[in-house]
Amino acid sequence: MKMLQITIRTNKFEEELVFYKEIVGLMIVRDLREKGRGIVFLADSEGDTCIEIIDTPNADDAGNRLLSIGFDCGDADKMREKLIALGMEVSPIESPVPYVRFFFVKDPAGVTVQFM
Numbered sequence: 001m002k003m004l005q006i007t008i009r010t011n012k013f014e015e016e017l018v019f020y021k022e023i024v025g026l027m028i029v030r031d032l033r034e035k036g037r038g039i040v041f042l043a044d045s046e047g048d049t050c051i052e053i054i055d056t057p058n059a060d061d062a063g064n065r066l067l068s069i070g071f072d073c074g075d076a077d078k079m080r081e082k083l084i085a086l087g088m089e090v091s092p093i094e095s096p097v098p099y100v101r102f103f104f105v106k107d108p109a110g111v112t113v114q115f116m
Contacts, residue, residue: 013055015108070114
């Protein structure tokens with residue numbers, strides 16, 4: 001079975017799009033805004049597992065704090081420096097074993113995002 005998507009309902013729709021497009025580097029693979037729906041699917045490429053962002057004006061984003069998504073960024077130190085330069089609060093680098101390095105940041109909707 002193939003995983004299709006992870007859904008984030010948020011009242012910070014535009015901020016989420018910016019985060020996943022400009023910081024994470026995903027591209028929009030399906031956009032339902034032109035059909036009157038505030039729903040966008042982003043992925044590395046067509047056919048990959050998507051992040052589905054749903055514009056939900058009455059969302060309090062409370063459930064998002066329990067969600068965690070991980071990305072391979074290639075260089076955790078470099079990505080961490082980039083996010084610090086953008087003014088984001090990031091966790092310290094963790095390295096439970098010599099060949100694994102990662103850190104965490106919250107996206108605009110409160111989802112924990114891990115960069116490895």
